[in-house]
Amino acid sequence: MNITLIILLVIGLFIFMSSFFTVKQQTSVIIERFGKFHSVRHSGLQLKIPLIDRVAGRANLKIQQLDVIIETKTKDNVFVKLKVSVQFMVVKETVYDAFYKLEYAHDQITSYVFDVVRAEVPKLKLDDVFERKDDIAIAVKRELNEAMTTYGYTIINTLVTDIDPDIQVKNAMNRINAADREKTVAEFEAEASRIRIVAKAKAEAESKRLQGQGIADQRREIARGLVESVDVLNRVGINSQEASALIVVTQHYDTLQAIGADTNSNLILLPNSPQAGSDMLNNMVASFTASNMVGESMKKGSRKEKTKTQKILPIEEKEEESPETEE
Incomplete structure (x- = not known):
């Protein structure tokens, strides 16, 4: 009798405890009564009638992800593999549809991804x-x-996370990219070389311009110094020819002195004897005298030609007027 009572108490306690159950967060439980849908229970401590109600299943309300890999062909006949990640979840208000209308949600989603x-x-x-x-x-x-809303699911996001062409196509694309980058490098190097050449040419042109300007200024100052030297010599009774000759001889000896001052110079100026200076001076004076005589004779000749021309022109005019007089 005592054993029977104990058994009944244990069975009663078991039935009483089975009347309570808990539902985790982000989870819904479907309760059926005699095999028919009764209610949906959400997170927390829940109560059901023992031996009458039963837990038919649980629905996960968390966001889930399904990765689908599809192999297909592009318009230019290249086979490519795409990895599409689908993020979806069961809507809390439509747990009944998600549980009873669709049995394999992953297969359904995969089919639609392939199709699209x-x-x-x-x-x-x-x-x-x-x-x-x-x-x-x-x-x-x-x-x-459009398709999964009917079954109580909502699509949070879809991502194409990977595009993988055939290995030969990938190698060809890498070669194309490498060639394109080499072309870009060559263009930049050519442009840099052009800039260097242009800059060097401009610098050389500016250097030549400044050098020419310096030479012109030097010669201008030399000419001004010579004029001043000739003026000074003229004041003491030395004419222009003698002054020019004296300046040339002085510059000759100054040059010899500058050459001799350099101990490392191997230059020899010929002739460089004292008699050579005197000969140079005599030759210069003679050349100046000869040039003056040639200039005077040319002036006289031009004057004679002008005089003859003036005499001939009146005679020709008279000859032209004579026929008119006879008429």
Whole structure:
């Protein structure tokens, strides 16, 4: 009798304890009564009728992610693998639809992703697939939202996380990129070389201009000094020819002195004897005298030609007037 009572107490305690259950956060529990849907219970301590109500299942309300890998062909006949990550969740208010209308949500989502991607990618070339991957993700999200809302799911986001062409295509693309970068490097190097050449040419031109200006200034000062020297010598009774000769001889000996002052110089100026200076002076005086005589004779000759021309012109005019007089 005591054993029977104990058994009944244990069974009663078990039934009483089974009337209570807990639901975790971000989870919903579906309760069925005699096999028929009764209610949805959310997080916290819940109560059900023992032997009548039962927990049919639990629905996860957290955001879930499904990675789908699809292989398809682009418009330019390149096979490419795309990895699409779909983030979705069960809507709290539509747990009934998510639990009873759709059994394998992952398979359903995967099918829609395959369908959309294989409809969108063949319209694009490989380069456009990389540039417009966001458009592909938006198209997948739009299609999934329209389909999965009916089953109590909402699509949070879709991302094209990887685009993997065939290995040969990837190698070709890498070679193209390398060649393009080498071309850019060559263009920059050529431009830098051109800039250096132009800058060097400008610097040389400026140097030549300044050098020429310096030479011109030097010669101008030399000429001014010679004029002043000739004026000074003229004041003491030395004419221009003698003064010019004296200046040349002085410069000759100054040059010899400058050459002799340099101990490392191997230059020899010929002739360099004292008699050579006297000969040079005599030759210069003679040349100046000869040039003056030639100049005077040329002046006289030009004057005679002008006189003859003046005499001939009146005679010709008279001859031209004579026929008119006879008439």
